[in-house]
Amino acid sequence: MSSVGATVNALFGRLSTASSTPLVKWMLQMLALSHALAPAGWPAAYKLKDGDRFDFIVVGAGAAGAALAARLSEQPRCSVLLLEAGADPPPASVIPSMFGVLGHTKYDWDYLAALDEGTGMSKENRSIFMTRGKMLGGSSSLNYLMYSRGDPDDFDEWAERAPGWDWNTVLHYYKKLEGMQDPVVMRSKGAFLHSKDGPVKISRPKQNRFFREVNERLMDSLEELGVPRVLENNGMDRLGVSPPHYFFHNGRRSSTAEAYLVPAAKRPNLFVAKNAHVNRVLIDRYTNQAFGVEVRLKNNKNIFVHTNKEVILSGGAINTPKILMLSGIGPEFELDELGIDAIVDLPVGKNLQEHAVVPVMFAGQQGLQSAVQYLYTAAELDAFPAPMQFGLFNLNHSMPGFPNTSRPMFQFFSTYIGAGASLFSYVGCRAVVNFEDEFCTSVATLNAMKDINLIALILLHPLSRGEVKLRSSNPADDPIINLGFFRRKEDLDALTEAYKYMLGLAKTSRFRQEGVRVPRLRVKGCDNLKWGSDRYWECFVRSTAGSMFHPVGTCPMGRDGVVDERLRVHGVSGLRVADASVMPTITSGNTNAPCIMIGERAADLIKSDHGLSDNDNT
Numbered sequence: 005m006s007s008v009g010a011t012v013n014a015l016f017g018r019l020s021t022a023s024s025t026p027l028v029k030w031m032l033q034m035l036a037l038s039h040a041l042a043p044a045g046w047p048a049a050y051k052l053k054d055g056d057r058f059d060f061i062v063v064g065a066g067a068a069g070a071a072l073a074a075r076l077s078e079q080p081r082c083s084v085l086l087l088e089a090g091a092d093p094p095p096a097s098v099i100p101s102m103f104g105v106l107g108h109t110k111y112d113w114d115y116l117a118a119l120d121e122g123t124g125m126s127k128e129n130r131s132i133f134m135t136r137g138k139m140l141g142g143s144s145s146l147n148y149l150m151y152s153r154g155d156p157d158d159f160d161e162w163a164e165r166a167p168g169w170d171w172n173t174v175l176h177y178y179k180k181l182e183g184m185q186d187p188v189v190m191r192s193k194g195a196f197l198h199s200k201d202g203p204v205k206i207s208r209p210k211q212n213r214f215f216r217e218v219n220e221r222l223m224d225s226l227e228e229l230g231v232p233r234v235l236e237n238n239g240m241d242r243l244g245v246s247p248p249h250y251f252f253h254n255g256r257r258s259s260t261a262e263a264y265l266v267p268a269a270k271r272p273n274l275f276v277a278k279n280a281h282v283n284r285v286l287i288d289r290y291t292n293q294a295f296g297v298e299v300r301l302k303n304n305k306n307i308f309v310h311t312n313k314e315v316i317l318s319g320g321a322i323n324t325p326k327i328l329m330l331s332g333i334g335p336e337f338e339l340d341e342l343g344i345d346a347i348v349d350l351p352v353g354k355n356l357q358e359h360a361v362v363p364v365m366f367a368g369q370q371g372l373q374s375a376v377q378y379l380y381t382a383a384e385l386d387a388f389p390a391p392m393q394f395g396l397f398n399l400n401h402s403m404p405g406f407p408n409t410s411r412p413m414f415q416f417f418s419t420y421i422g423a424g425a426s427l428f429s430y431v432g433c434r435a436v437v438n439f440e441d442e443f444c445t446s447v448a449t450l451n452a453m454k455d456i457n458l459i460a461l462i463l464l465h466p467l468s469r470g471e472v473k474l475r476s477s478n479p480a481d482d483p484i485i486n487l488g489f490f491r492r493k494e495d496l497d498a499l500t501e502a503y504k505y506m507l508g509l510a511k512t513s514r515f516r517q518e519g520v521r522v523p524r525l526r527v528k529g530c531d532n533l534k535w536g537s538d539r540y541w542e543c544f545v546r547s548t549a550g551s552m553f554h555p556v557g558t559c560p561m562g563r564d565g566v567v568d569e570r571l572r573v574h575g576v577s578g579l580r581v582a583d584a585s586v587m588p589t590i591t592s593g594n595t596n597a598p599c600i601m602i603g604e605r606a607a608d609l610i611k612s613d614h615g616l617s618d619n620d621n622t
């Protein structure tokens with residue numbers, strides 16, 4: 005960080021601990037803004053030349069890739085090239101409250117994902133926005149900031165297919181990455197699960213009185229429903245509800261660009277090339293050895309860059325399989341059809357997993373007094389700009405078809421939108437989650453006079469699988485993505501069951517006292533069914549299910565997968581994958597922290613394999 009940034013940071017930290025008088029609060033807002041606008045100290049752009057040669061080439065400076073490249077470059081004996089298709093994050097990425105504005109801009113790959121017939125009827129063109137960050141930090145620079153590491157059982161399940169990814173091993177990396185700034189957590193009995201010293205700063209900022217009251221009211225109601233309060237969802241007792249922890253601190257987003265690349269910016273052996281789009285990996289057809297990459301520069305010129313040791317793909321769960329397939333690694337018959345010579349026949353792009361999310365809505369009090377929320381929201385530049393609760397729960401451990409484990413089966417985010425916010429709810433409904441006009445109009449009409457309690461309900465462990473395929477052999481074409489929601493009926497049954505459970509909130513005492521009810525919305529494909537019947541809610545779930553922006557698993561670890569447990573692509577030497585695509589199964593929560601953890605562990609595996617480790621325990 006620049007010295008201006010560092011000074012502002014120190015001042016900000018001191019003020020944050022001061023009492024929250026209106027003047028101090030106002031000063032904090034102004035500092036947040038100036039802080040975000042101050043020179044960030046992003047690494048300078050390296051001017052890439054045809055024929056350049058490096059020890060390691062990392063493709064994609066995202067959640068995993070930025071962490072990986074920075075850690076590799078700690079070893080001064082090796083040169084590391086980090087290739088990123090985007091450039092520096094804008095101030096709107098740095099300011100926490102502006103997380104929602106970067107979708108559909110040049111900072112987003114702006115993909116669309118398809119759904120099968122019979123699902124997604126309330127989505128415009130039955131498709132789903134698949135936002136992906138395109139800048140230093142990747143999706144960690146535009147995501148919704150929620151910090152969630154997953155359940156220990158998730159990783160023990162990974163380890164059955166990929167030894168060395170069990171909970172005890174990955175916990176080491178979670179602690180290595182984590183800079184937990186919440187003193188309550190660090191004083192709790194679960195403090196041993198955390199670290200305050202890692203580069204990724206995590207906090208749970210104090211909320212204003214209005215947000216606190218909303219939180220308390222909703223958490224009381226959830227408790228009455230049977231979802232207990234817990235201290236945090238990354239601690240010892242994870243099942244329950246709590247205010248979330250966030251990837252920000254002192255008014256700045258803690259993306260991996262901020263946490264890893266800024267501190268490494270001046271290293272002479274780290275070269276960061278921006279606006280550098282990797283088309284394919286160069287592989288020797290006789291030896292199956294990866295020896296470099298083809299890169300398209302901003303001026304549309306293609307050049308070749310070479311490696312002495314390895315290429316590591318960290319382009320994320322959509323773009324990494326695309327690059328592999330363009331390089332001749334993927335399902336042979338699909339590559340044949342596109343005229344690409346297959347080098348290795350692997351199930352690249354299959355096994356796509358995503359968290360399906362459905363909106364559970366309650367219409368609350370009438371009255372414009374809640375307009376006060378917007379005054380507060382406008383002032384929360386340096387924080388999450390809405391009241392928010394984060395929850396994990398199970399209905400029972402043995403839902404038909406699902407493995408019997410104690411890990412959470414469902415997640416939810418619960419928030420509150422005050423009456424009179426029709427414009428905001430309509431625009432969000434259309435532009436962020438791609439609902440069609442009729443559905444959004446019914447939400448906006450409701451919101452004109454009524455408060456809305458909105459619960460985003462998520463199925464954590466789908467059995468269904470989607471896929472990523474090439475549209476053509478042209479690297480400039482978007483891939484074809486199908487999320488495959490509800491291909492397995494068990495997923496639909498489980499999410500519908502959870503939906504009906506959540507509707508029970510309307511019967512809790514606080515909701516009843518305030519006359520909260522379940523509203524009728526215009527839901528395409530379901531209006532012919534009896535409103536409120538089981539068949540209606542099942543249809544509602546099929547029609548409204550969207551994406552949490554958590555695609556994973558398209559190049560999974562495992563013998564029958566795409567990479568081995570050291571992340572090496574089967575059948576090719578000098579080529580690894582390190583990002584969301586290597587997850588064999590999706591984790592119990594948001595996926596940013598697991599991706600950073602993958603980047604951290606990948607760095608140790610690679611250092612160890614090349615004799616570059618200081619302490620080798622990999």
Ligand SMILES: Cc1cc2nc3c(=O)[nH]c(=O)nc-3n(C[C@H](O)[C@H](O)[C@H](O)COP(=O)(O)OP(=O)(O)OC[C@H]3O[C@@H](n4cnc5c(N)ncnc54)[C@H](O)[C@@H]3O)c2cc1C
Pocket residue numbers: 063064065066067068069087088089090135136137138139140141142143144146147148149150151152280281282283318319320321323324327552553554555582583584585594595596597599
């Ligand atoms: C809108 C949104 C909200 C989200 N909210 C949350 C949240 O609240 N909490 C949470 O934990 N997770 C959240 N996530 C998910 C989380 O951010 C991702 O799972 C995670 O960041 C993925 O990490 P990755 O390293 O696999 O890929 P990414 O972080 O997406 O990084 C991939 C990088 O590779 C670059 N790249 C891709 N292709 C090429 C190419 N051909 N050449 C060069 N560079 C390339 C990209 O530009 C990008 O920088 C959200 C995601 C989105 C999009």
